[in-house]
Amino acid sequence: xxxEDLLKTNDKLPESRKLVLNMIVTANHISEKLSEALKPFEVxxxxxxxxxxxxxxxxxxxxxxTIQERMVNKMSNTTRLVDKLIEKNxxxxxxxxxxxxxxxxxxxxxxxxxxxxxxxxxxxxEQDFAMKINxxxxxxLNEKLNxxxx
Numbered sequence: 232x233x234x235e236d237l238l239k240t241n242d243k244l245p246e247s248r249k250l251v252l253n254m255i256v257t258a259n260h261i262s263e264k265l266s267e268a269l270k271p272f273e274v275x276x277x278x279x280x281x282x283x284x285x286x287x288x289x290x291x292x293x294x295x296x297t298i299q300e301r302m303v304n305k306m307s308n309t310t311r312l313v314d315k316l317i318e319k320n321x322x323x324x325x326x327x328x329x330x331x332x333x334x335x336x337x338x339x340x341x342x343x344x345x346x347x348x349x350x351x352x353x354x355x356x357e358q359d360f361a362m363k364i365n366x367x368x369x370x371x372l373n374e375k376l377n378x379x380x381x
Contacts, residue, residue: 274316
């Protein structure tokens, strides 16, 4: 569907504005599809992101600033996200005995098990998007998006 149809406008938009609006609309569309895939598992996109970051630590705990800097969607409520994951027993808080202010977070076995269930569903969503363009276009689009962020 064309962007103008989606936005229900007949106005001639400058290509630069179309680019930005297209990226925002597409990002929101992808986010909605990911949310739908995660809904049965009762985790949000952001909670899923935190779990994947913690899994990437390969058993080593991570501090809050490490988690926040690695998040896809940088936000200030990382502590609240982690607290919810701890309530669900998907990760655990580790307090340093020698410095009680130093707190780190580690994924639990339950968190790893949940990711194992979620991964195929997310893979399917990602592949559904990727298969709409060929491999060369996929590589080119990824390269162009990297350039836009630099």
